[in-house]
Amino acid sequence: MDGSLPLDHAHQIVDSSFSAIINAPLDKIDIPTWCFTLPEAEYRGCSPAHVAAGFTTAPDGKRMSINVEFIGGSLMVQHYVETLGNKDHLILDSDSDVFTPAGRTTIHVTWDLSVREIEPGRCEFTNRVRSYATEEMRTFLDRQGIPFDQFRAQRQPASIAHNQGETPLFAASIGRAALKRG
Template sequence: MKTENQIVESSFSALINAPIEKINLPDWAFNLSEAEYQGCSPAHVAVGKTIGPDGKRMSINVEVIGGNPMVQHYTETVSEPHHLVLISLSDVFTPTGRVSIYVTWELSVRPISENQCEFTNRVVTHATDELLAGLQKQGIPFELFKAMRQPLSIDHNKTETPFFAASIERYALR
């Protein structure tokens, strides 16, 4: 995973009204129905799951952020009941063609009382060399691209976080 050329890092939290021992983030993420996923954001189009060539579980998410369709190929890298980290080399479809970005999606919960938890939804994206070359070819400075992309990604994360928390709560209490 590339750590330079960060585009955005955003983190938002919301309450889950369920005891910590009932929450299992990987179970929720890999059993999320398409309707449930779509209900967490108007930008969410589709979700599915598969197994990667390395045998790890993958979540395939399709969403549209800032008018650009994205296909995320999330591979499970940390998979604990209260902490899930998924990493993707994601396809982004732009007016000038398809490019890719690195996305890290990190979900965590921590207890705040006997029957309540704090859920945190953290997303970090980085430019690939391919994206940087495409921007350079078009004469678009990376800092300008970053400034345009950040508010869209941050707003998306802020909007979906309470809906993800509610979905995790429903799953935990089913």
């Protein structure tokens, strides 16, 4: 987390969580495999705001998902590095690039995807996204005279709506991948 402030509530921008049903057995679901093999067309199909996706490795060899999307009028390039990779729970952290009309900055995003069985053949998928201001972002906002609380209040509706819209489509995509694995 280069240039990031501690991940605490004072620097948190958004904490958004939504759930959806996956109609597939828990033992067939593998969220990390889904994430790190997700075809770009499938990613784009999960939100009209999604532009591109791919995967690579971080300098330390950890798996990385690269996602490009528009949220709240800003283009974001996310470099999600795997920090937890269980079949039923994937946590990714990214110091993401944010391109705004006022310039480029960074934001720290934690993407937490999990699934739990609710009955045989049906699972609940939860998509939680938390974002935090980096030092670079705080400086960027200060230079523009934008109070952090004002920025947070303006950013939350777009981020929450984005997560709410993509969650059921991610769940459907994970379910299709699980059923293909048979």
